[in-house]
Amino acid sequence: MIDWSLNTGWWLVSWGLALFAAYAALDLSRGVLSAHRPTAMRALAGAALALATGLCAAHFIAMAHSGLPAVMHFHAWSVFGTLVLAYIGSLLGIGLAVDRLRRPARGIAGAVVLGTFLCAVPLLLLGAVELHPGLHWHDAGPWLAGAVPLVAGVALAWYVFSRCRRPATRHTLAWQALAAVPLGTAIVAADFLVTRWVAVPWDAVSPAAAGTVSGDTLFALATLAVPSLIALLLLSSILESQFKAALRRAREELQIAAQTDPLTGLPNRAMFETWLLRATTRADRQSQRVALLFINLDGLKTVNESLGQAAGDAVLCEMGKRLRALTGTRDIVARAGGDEFLMVLEGHPDPSQAMAMAARLMKALNEPCVVEQRELTMSCSVGVAMYPDHGDQAKLIPHAAAAMHSAKRNGGGNQVMFDPRMVAGAREQVDLLRDLRRAIQHHELELYYQPKVHAPSGQITGAEALMRWHHPQRGMVGPHIFIPLAEKFGLINALGNWLIEDVCKQIRTWRDGGLRMRVAINLSVHQLRQEDLVDRIVDALHRHRVEPGLLTCEITESAAMEDTRTTLQVIERLSAAGVHLSIDDFGTGYSSLSYLRQLAAEELKIDRSFVMDLESSADARAIVDAVVKLAQALGLKVVAEGVETEAQQKILRTLGCDELQGFLFAKPMSAKALTLWAIKDEGPSALDFRPSLFDDSLSTPLH
Structure with a gap:
């Protein structure tokens, strides 16, 4: 083998x-x-x-x-x-x-x-x-x-x-x-x-x-x-x-890029909110507090406008470095966006320690920095909110932001601790905005009309349409509350479109009843920027078979001067369509006489602030007298609003005003009440309605 x-x-x-x-x-x-x-x-x-x-x-x-x-x-x-x-x-x-x-x-x-x-x-x-x-x-x-x-x-x-x-x-x-x-x-x-x-x-x-x-x-x-x-x-x-x-590295780089501010290299807001959630969770587990600082740079917009965006970016980078240098081992800083930064402090800080940290970072950010061979000194406003004292994790950033905005309103360059009263008004505004949207959809708004009186004869020449809101819980809400809200949050155009439609519909109703009434509506600066505003007005007049001269569009002096070229074009188109035009609140803006000559307006409306002081102020009388003479020289009518006393009425008539409007004659009333007053003389005073105002067989309304 x-x-x-x-x-x-x-x-x-x-x-x-x-x-x-x-x-x-x-x-x-x-x-x-x-x-x-x-x-x-x-x-x-x-x-x-x-x-x-x-x-x-x-x-x-x-x-x-x-x-x-x-x-x-x-x-x-x-x-x-x-x-x-x-x-x-x-x-x-x-x-x-x-x-x-x-x-x-x-x-x-x-x-x-x-x-x-x-x-x-x-x-x-x-x-x-x-x-x-x-x-x-x-x-x-x-x-x-x-x-x-x-x-x-x-x-x-x-x-x-x-x-x-x-x-x-x-x-x-x-x-x-x-x-x-x-x-x-x-x-x-x-x-x-x-x-x-x-x-x-x-x-x-x-x-x-x-x-x-x-x-x-x-x-x-x-x-x-x-x-x-x-x-x-x-x-x-x-x-x-x-x-x-390589794919893993690319994913990690993408994840880092998605969580990092590309300019300052700091974490962005999304990453910060993740860390904040972890910090508040740890605080809950250990029965500790967390402090959140909301930091806003004062005057960065001025730097961008004067020195350019690159200079503003350089300032942001420098401020980011300073904030990072101030953070401790358990502190987190991030850029929230724009000129805003966020910082969270762990380790059970009390309010005094949080405010002390805010003071430290304000001092650090106030140090001069050199940008493009220029020495710039920046300041900042800091809002501080404590967890859980000032709300849950979801409300911590908004509350700190509210405190920061309070610091800005007080002049900036300081620090403010959050107080619940800072957001009470904001919450009410949010609720009111929600209800306003619903009111527009469910037709909860209503128009009231305040008559305009012909000064020499005391007869009604027309009315101004004023919005009122019947809130289910709040009752009657005035326009001074919801109009600014609508302008701020983009609802003013919807309100304006509804106003145009409803006024034209009411004019037609009055005409069908034999009442020829000129109605004035107010156009806001936001409506003047609508490209289809004139087309909407003309279309509403045409659909409701309303003569254009029975509609008056009032434009405030400040709105007319904000974008003169656009306003001039709108006024010219409205005038060409036959719509009656008025400059409202005259005397409160900064009108140019040369520009005023170009406007196709037919009347000036004196602001109520001058009317209120007629009895006590010689300056007010002098201004009203000057406005009346200016209007007469330009061939315009003069309307005075806010007339509340007989003395004011006499002065205005003596000065030569053409029309008067105010509580002396009547408060704003519903269309039904105004109709009864005009036809059956059932109203707040013994003002006369000449037949010419509502009887088509006679003459046309006063001009």
Whole structure:
């Protein structure tokens, strides 16, 4: 009998290939932990292929130079079947062993499976040899006992590999190379144990036959094709790992960019709110307080307008650096946007400590900074809110902002602690705005009309339409409350459109009842910017069959002067349409006489502030007298509003006013009440309605 001889050089080659296959299999195995199932399955298949082909190739390299007298031939299908079994065993063993990283109990099962196949594959490959007479098997006991250290070696390999992490770094690759040593050694040791278990008869031959492949061919495949295949698998694993690392870095950079202010490098508001939630959660758990500082730079707009946006950005960057330098280990600072910053203080600060911190940062930000060779000195306003004293986490930033706005209203450059009264009015405004939107949709608004009186005769010449709001809970809400709210939050155009429509409808109703009444409406500066304002007015007049001269559009002097070119165009178009035009609140603005000459207005309306002082102020009388003479010189009528006493009426009539309006004659009333007064003389005073005002068979209304 002839035992296998040991060729040390080729056993070392076999061991090297086994180490290479083990390293590649371990590298591919890192992808098995991927949360993406197709990626994990692809990685498992590649790792099993590298280990199975490396196991078989190591055997053929060792067998090719075993010192046997003849070249051996192998049954091709047996070799292929053994390779398939090696692949299946590798799949199962690696799958269980890698799962050790999640569930350690499965690691031993994986090691047992791999150890079993490490011994089974060489046995099956020896059984595939075409040999006559066949192999002689020694006593199996001593050789099978070697399977125990094989399993231990495989288990050690996967234990060392478990120290790796999925991202490939120098540290993890070193652990991976270290883990490949016991696994590759176990492959060669298993082959060595199996080959030492058998002997070859001295007269044995291995004839070439159909369906066999020579050992030299398998040796060539083992030394050339298999290393190339394993190298390709390893290269694909490395490239995929690098691609994932690059993708991961890109995602991290995108996440950082999404959470960072690009100008100052500070966290943005979204990131700050996440940190604030964590800080308040910790504070709740530890029964502590958190302070929030809302910081606004005073005068940054002036810097931007005078020196340019780049100078303003430089100031913001410098202020951001100073704020970051002031933060402690548990403090957080962020840029909220524009010229606003946020800072949260942890560590159970009391209000005095929070205000002291506000004073420190105000002092730091007030230090001069040099921008474009100019020395600039900035100031800031700081609002402070405490958690949980001043509300829950969601209200902390709005409350600190309210305190900051209070500091700005007081001149800026100071710090203010939040007080609940700061947001009481704001909350009421929010509720009122919500109700106003609903009122427009549900037609809760109503028009009241205050008559205008012809000064020489005391007869009514028309009326001014005034909005009233019947609030379900608040009762009657005056226009001085909801009109500014509508202008601030973009509802004034909707209100104005409703006003135009309802007034034209009411004029038509009066005309159908035989009453010819001119009605005045007020146009705000926001309405004057509507491109379709004139078209809306003309369309409403046309649909309701109203003569344009029965509608008066009152434009305040300040609105007329705000955008003179736009206003002039609107007034010219309205005048061309035949609409009666009036300049309201005259005397309170800054009218240019040259511009006033260009306006196609037909009357001036003196502001009530001058009328109120007529009895006590010579200056007021002088101003009214000057306005009347100016209007007469320009061919305009003069209307005085706010007339409340007989003395005021006499003075205005003496000065030459054409029309009067005020509580002396009548308060604003509903359309129904005004109709009854005009037709049946059921009103607050004995004013006359000439037939010409409501009887089409007679003359036209007074002008």
